Amino acid sequence: MPELPELNPVIHGKLRLALLSLLTGVEEAEFTWLRVKTGSTDGNLGAQLLKLEEAGYVAVEKKFVQRKPQTLYRMTESGRQALTEYVQALKQLLGGAIDA
Amino acid sequence: MTGNPINGEMEELELRDRLSLIENMIAEGRRGTESWGWVFLLWGVAYYVAILWSSTSFLGPIWGRQYLAWPVTMTVACVLTIVIGMRKEGRRPQTTISRAIAAMWMAMGISMFILLLSLGISGRVEQQVFIAIIAAMLGTTNAASSFILKWKMQLACAVVWWAAAVISLFSNVTQSSLVFLLAIFFCQIVFGIYGMMAEARERRLQGASHA
Numbered sequence: 001m002p003e004l005p006e007l008n009p010v011i012h013g014k015l016r017l018a019l020l021s022l023l024t025g026v027e028e029a030e031f032t033w034l035r036v037k038t039g040s041t042d043g044n045l046g047a048q049l050l051k052l053e054e055a056g057y058v059a060v061e062k063k064f065v066q067r068k069p070q071t072l073y074r075m076t077e078s079g080r081q082a083l084t085e086y087v088q089a090l091k092q093l094l095g096g097a098i099d100a
Numbered sequence: 101m102t103g104n105p106i107n108g109e110m111e112e113l114e115l116r117d118r119l120s121l122i123e124n125m126i127a128e129g130r131r132g133t134e135s136w137g138w139v140f141l142l143w144g145v146a147y148y149v150a151i152l153w154s155s156t157s158f159l160g161p162i163w164g165r166q167y168l169a170w171p172v173t174m175t176v177a178c179v180l181t182i183v184i185g186m187r188k189e190g191r192r193p194q195t196t197i198s199r200a201i202a203a204m205w206m207a208m209g210i211s212m213f214i215l216l217l218s219l220g221i222s223g224r225v226e227q228q229v230f231i232a233i234i235a236a237m238l239g240t241t242n243a244a245s246s247f248i249l250k251w252k253m254q255l256a257c258a259v260v261w262w263a264a265a266v267i268s269l270f271s272n273v274t275q276s277s278l279v280f281l282l283a284i285f286f287c288q289i290v291f292g293i294y295g296m297m298a299e300a301r302e303r304r305l306q307g308a309s310h311a
Contacts, residue, residue: 014121021122025129026193033193037128065186087122094115 005089008082010055015040015048020057020075020083028061028074049073057082129195135188136201137295139181144288146177151281171217178209201245208241228268228276235265235283242287253294257287 011017018038023029035045052058057079061072075083154169215233219225239261246254264283268276 012118014118017118018121018125021125022129025126026195027199029129029193037125083122087119090115090119094112094119 005092007089007093008086010051010057011082011086013048013051015044016052017086019045019048019052019073020079023058023073023075024080024083028072031071031073034073052079055079055082129193135296135299137292137297137299138184138188139292140288140295141292142180142184143177144284144292146173147284147288148281149173151277167220170220174213174216178213197248201248204241204244208237212237227273228271231268231276231280232265235261235268235280238287239265253291257291260287 011020015038019034022034022037031045031049034049035042038045040048049058049060053060056076058073059076061074063070063072150169150173153173154166156166212234216230219230219233239258242254242261243258246252246258260283264279267279271279
């Protein structure tokens, strides 16, 4: 019987998964846009984004636009790879569940 | 997954929930984040200002310089587009599609500016040809944008611009001007207002889905 894959714990968190999925569709996104789309609080969002950043799945850029601070997040290549592998593992697990 | 059927069922539900979260969030990220109706309206008004300015000679020492009408109006419209665009779009993320469309319009704007400025300075310009060039270029860009966005209404605008270009070359100065004014009205003013209304409706729907 083939061994079932393990799900990446960094991505498996609901908010972190939502954030990575959102970032796949855009080139880069501002903190406030991610907050609106996920409906999370500043603190929680910041903490989850930090975990993704530490894992190397998102890159952060801080700059000033019209003298206002702006924090931009973009998905890295390893983040894209990790999400792809996560989805494949998820489908494999669900396939296993359906077969069982 | 696990030996316990209840746990197994719960895990399966959770995994399905994760899968649907991924699909929903990817769709949410790609959903209409652009707001361009105002640009069409602004440029429609700019064309009308330029036409009015270039065709009247009673506006005094500064405004009476008709040769300045197109370069000045187009430059002001360009600056306004950049400034308002930066304010409006600053908080919205850029998608590959939005960047492609913006790049296309910018390239068209630069081409039109260089070409029309050179035509104006060299004096090798005839009104019907001038209108045909503008209309054909606007037709091309609207068509390309409509193919990317799969937006039939914008394709209709492209067809109107192409028709205006052809009609302009087979008509006299007055008829050509009238065709141009009508094309601006439908493809810039009406289409711009329609775009702004569609964007407002989309924003309301998105607001409702997040409430």
